[in-house]
Amino acid sequence: MQNTEKIGDNVVIGANxxxxxxxxxxxxxxxxxxxxxxxxxxxxxxxxxx
Numbered sequence: 001m002q003n004t005e006k007i008g009d010n011v012v013i014g015a016n017x018x019x020x021x022x023x024x025x026x027x028x029x030x031x032x033x034x035x036x037x038x039x040x041x042x043x044x045x046x047x048x049x050x
Contacts, residue, residue, distance in 0.1 A: 012047045 007013075007023045014030025014037075023029055028038040038044070 010041060010048055012044050 008025030012028040017034040018032045020033045
């Protein structure tokens with residue numbers, strides 16, 4: 001059985017978050033279970049690994 005769920009591009013995941021579902025691109029997620037907390041990526045550019 002192959003896992004087809006994915007984490008999108010340019011996603012910031014908060015520390016100690018538990019990701020249980022697919023994550024769309026260009027968002028910030030955090031929590032247990034992880035939820036989208038922001039889609040304003042301009043504030044989080046310094047956290048994105050290039």
